[in-house]
Amino acid sequence: MMDHSSPSGILLLRPARHSANIPAMPHPESDPFALDDAIPFPPPPARARGGEPLPVPADAPWLAGLNPEQLEAVTSLDGPVLVLSGAGTGKTKVLTARLAHILASRRAQPWQCLAVTFTNRAAREMKERVAGLVGPAAQDLWLGTFHSLCLRILRRHAQAVGLGADFTVLDADDQLRVLKQVMADQHIDAKATPPQALMGVIQRWKDRALTPDKVRGEHASDVAGGRGPELYRLYQDRLKGLNACDFGDLLLHTLTVFLADARVLEHWQGHFRYLLVDEYQDTNVAQYLWLRLLAQTHRNICCVGDDDQSIYSWRGAEVGNILRFDKDFPGARVVRLESNYRSTPHILGAASALIAHNQGRLGKTLRSGLSHESDSVEKVRTRAVWDGEAEARLVVEEIETIQRRGETLSSMAILVRAGFQTREFEERLITTGVPYRVIGGPRFYERLEIRDAMAYLRLVASPADGLAFERVVNTPKRGLGEAAIQSVHILARHAGVPLLEAARRLVETDELKPRARQALAGFVSDVARWRSLLDSMPHAELAATILEESGYVAMWKADKSPDAPGRVENLKELVAALEEYESLATFLEHVALVMENDAKAEQDRVAIMTLHGAKGLEFDTVFLPGWEEEVFPHARALAETGTQGLEEERRLAYVGLTRARKRALVTFAANRRIYNQWKSQLPSRFVEELPDEHVERSADRGLHGGGRQDSNAAWNESGWSDVRRSRQTARPAPAPLKTAPRQSGGGFRAGDRVFHDKFGNGSVVAVDGNKLEIAFDKAGTKKVLDSFVSAL
DNA sequence: AAACGAAGCTTTTTT
DNA sequence: AGCTTCGTTT
Numbered sequence A: 001m002m003d004h005s006s007p008s009g010i011l012l013l014r015p016a017r018h019s020a021n022i023p024a025m026p027h028p029e030s031d032p033f034a035l036d037d038a039i040p041f042p043p044p045p046a047r048a049r050g051g052e053p054l055p056v057p058a059d060a061p062w063l064a065g066l067n068p069e070q071l072e073a074v075t076s077l078d079g080p081v082l083v084l085s086g087a088g089t090g091k092t093k094v095l096t097a098r099l100a101h102i103l104a105s106r107r108a109q110p111w112q113c114l115a116v117t118f119t120n121r122a123a124r125e126m127k128e129r130v131a132g133l134v135g136p137a138a139q140d141l142w143l144g145t146f147h148s149l150c151l152r153i154l155r156r157h158a159q160a161v162g163l164g165a166d167f168t169v170l171d172a173d174d175q176l177r178v179l180k181q182v183m184a185d186q187h188i189d190a191k192a193t194p195p196q197a198l199m200g201v202i203q204r205w206k207d208r209a210l211t212p213d214k215v216r217g218e219h220a221s222d223v224a225g226g227r228g229p230e231l232y233r234l235y236q237d238r239l240k241g242l243n244a245c246d247f248g249d250l251l252l253h254t255l256t257v258f259l260a261d262a263r264v265l266e267h268w269q270g271h272f273r274y275l276l277v278d279e280y281q282d283t284n285v286a287q288y289l290w291l292r293l294l295a296q297t298h299r300n301i302c303c304v305g306d307d308d309q310s311i312y313s314w315r316g317a318e319v320g321n322i323l324r325f326d327k328d329f330p331g332a333r334v335v336r337l338e339s340n341y342r343s344t345p346h347i348l349g350a351a352s353a354l355i356a357h358n359q360g361r362l363g364k365t366l367r368s369g370l371s372h373e374s375d376s377v378e379k380v381r382t383r384a385v386w387d388g389e390a391e392a393r394l395v396v397e398e399i400e401t402i403q404r405r406g407e408t409l410s411s412m413a414i415l416v417r418a419g420f421q422t423r424e425f426e427e428r429l430i431t432t433g434v435p436y437r438v439i440g441g442p443r444f445y446e447r448l449e450i451r452d453a454m455a456y457l458r459l460v461a462s463p464a465d466g467l468a469f470e471r472v473v474n475t476p477k478r479g480l481g482e483a484a485i486q487s488v489h490i491l492a493r494h495a496g497v498p499l500l501e502a503a504r505r506l507v508e509t510d511e512l513k514p515r516a517r518q519a520l521a522g523f524v525s526d527v528a529r530w531r532s533l534l535d536s537m538p539h540a541e542l543a544a545t546i547l548e549e550s551g552y553v554a555m556w557k558a559d560k561s562p563d564a565p566g567r568v569e570n571l572k573e574l575v576a577a578l579e580e581y582e583s584l585a586t587f588l589e590h591v592a593l594v595m596e597n598d599a600k601a602e603q604d605r606v607a608i609m610t611l612h613g614a615k616g617l618e619f620d621t622v623f624l625p626g627w628e629e630e631v632f633p634h635a636r637a638l639a640e641t642g643t644q645g646l647e648e649e650r651r652l653a654y655v656g657l658t659r660a661r662k663r664a665l666v667t668f669a670a671n672r673r674i675y676n677q678w679k680s681q682l683p684s685r686f687v688e689e690l691p692d693e694h695v696e697r698s699a700d701r702g703l704h705g706g707g708r709q710d711s712n713a714a715w716n717e718s719g720w721s722d723v724r725r726s727r728q729t730a731r732p733a734p735a736p737l738k739t740a741p742r743q744s745g746g747g748f749r750a751g752d753r754v755f756h757d758k759f760g761n762g763s764v765v766a767v768d769g770n771k772l773e774i775a776f777d778k779a780g781t782k783k784v785l786d787s788f789v790s791a792l
Numbered sequence B: 001a002a003a004c005g006a007a008g009c010t011t012t013t014t015t
Numbered sequence C: 001a002g003c004t005t006c007g008t009t010t
Helices: A068-075 A091-104 A120-140 A146-154 A172-185 A195-207 A228-241 A247-260 A262-271 A285-295 A345-355 A388-404 A419-432 A448-461 A466-472 A482-495 A499-506 A514-532 A539-549 A552-558 A564-578 A584-593 A635-658 A685-689 A712-717 A720-725
Strands: A081-085 A113-117 A142-145 A274-277 A301-305 A333-337 A380-387 A412-416 A436-438 A606-610 A619-624 A660-674 A677-680 A695-699 A753-756 A760-768 A771-776 A780-785 A789-791
Touching: A068 A091, A068 A333, A081 A091, A091 A113, A091 A120, A091 A274, A091 A301, A113 A120, A113 A146, A120 A142, A142 A146, A146 A247, A146 A285, A146 A584, A172 A195, A172 A228, A172 A466, A195 A228, A195 A247, A195 A285, A247 A262, A247 A285, A262 A285, A274 A285, A285 A301, A345 A380, A345 A635, A345 A660, A345 A685, A380 A388, A388 A412, A388 A419, A388 A619, A388 A660, A412 A419, A419 A436, A419 A606, A448 A466, A448 A514, A448 A539, A448 A552, A448 A564, A448 A584, A466 A499, A482 A499, A482 A514, A499 A514, A514 A539, A539 A552, A539 A564, A539 A584, A552 A564, A564 A584, A619 A635, A635 A660, A635 A685
Parallel strands: A081 A301, A081 A333, A113 A142, A113 A274, A274 A301, A380 A660, A380 A695, A412 A606, A412 A619, A436 A606, A619 A660
Antiparallel strands: A660 A677, A753 A760, A753 A789, A760 A771, A771 A780
């Protein structure tokens, strides 16, 4: 997705050629538009650059089917443009068409266009769609996330911020590890100051483009007893020492480079003739500054956003950016897209009424751009259920019903507020055998074994990678304890050399006990040997060799825990994935930024994801569970930022509803177990804010519907008023309304053959209530809940 | 040095 | 509850 190799320290005039598996293309200068015949562009004129823009035929395919506003957004090429684009109004269509239009008009070459998205997924989608319109020229666009584009730029100027061109990008895990080390060095009590919290503060500083020396006054924080800025500086120093940077640094360093060297800034300002920005409402200060700097010369910047979908203020996003656009870019043209082509009128009506409860919006009216047969249009439904289990049961039953009517599972999604909510649905889906996929769950590259393996590869690719060294030097166990590692650290710090080099020197001394010395010597020479193979051996093969010879694979093969076989599988997958890349370095770079599950073979599955993760997606059917006070709106959002927090939660609800094309089901439970404590829940205020004319409310027997029309009488009748008073107190799980005891429950007896989704087949050894002890054929003996197994 | 057990924290959202 | 982290034991 990005290009990976460019000589450091040289200002290239255009991006380096794209990597491996993309077919080689003619040099842009000799043949700027290597287009298929099918692509309706005229041949390049002799004076392509700087010449008059070419007229674009009005019947160009990307202009087909655009409404007047969309058309304006696409064709207003000169000068700043702000597109206020409500949910489902065709924003991606506009962005892609605009790119095609720019290229067709010859106002810029592909590599002079910068298009920024927030997620890799959005970037990929946009690239595919643009490629569909303009062909392979799409490959030459600067199209990606802020982070990947910054990385690409920063690689060329790394030395200006004290990094080598081959610096590594740390993921969240490594970041925290480094920060913990810094804190330990400074004798900061990790209990009084949770590293996570300090990390968060530092990141917020970075989001605001504040380097350590700029943190003061209003931005100061009292974390770590006011030593935050100092620790921030030490953390940054430490990163430089490791020749590494974190996500926030990608932007921060790029800004630093721009501001430190006018020549560099001018170069890039001149380079990018057109800027397109997706999800503008979610840009933070650093990103905003970055954009504003880059847009100065040509001033052709087009930002697309929706203030009602701003849901990332917690990570530094400033809705204000969208509100002040025309101050920063005087004369900006503002285009509103208000025709929704996604959802039914009921869904639109419900969502619009909900979001209308927010103050301080730019204000848009979404109208339906679709025609619906009135009888096929369902109202948004809300339903009160007894507890989380009933909720999961209801949702899964509903899924099965809809599926039986002929709709696909992949047209349905369960959108939760927070990750922990997924569990109950997963359990239910497993017991009923409905295929599902958790999106944004534990990612492939975040798994323990993958991170270990990657550390091996990193260490071999760049021997100075101290974090990688630490991670694998005693994994698998080589008998190197804390004392030995400590010695390496001391020597490294003393001599000012990387850990691996320090280790090499250390084994030549008598510092270590013979045993440890031998182990370390073995490790050092192993790494040296693998390194010597770097150029001669294909990298995938090399990776396999490393994992074998280090004993890492053997370690998992010997591990008896049930997930060990899976880990070995994952390692194989990792090696296989490597083959897709040109080199080890390209691969490592890719992984640093695009930490995604490369979704496997498309199967028909229900998606489960967070509301945040769902932004930009759409489904025929959307399930919105857990609409209860303190869950959604989340208690912490309210506690931390009050009204602002509440409005952001409401926008989140709006995002959730507007994901639905045909139907939405909102559910809320009367009781929920949170941290192992049963709590009585109140329906979310958002439930009540939904307008009756677009909503159909119902409740399980004995529960009230949580709606406006439900009187207090109903409230009192159900006995909830008492509950409300004492809702903070823990109480045993009430179960008056439970129907029959779990059906999947009883029935198992010792000796039964059963199947478990994760552990496979096995025999029941013992039964304890709903807990079964099962001897699995492959995974060993485990205690599992009966709901996870089915009889064979 | 490794293995075991107790204690404490988590869970809001992510590039 | 489940997981990680820390401290203790072998």
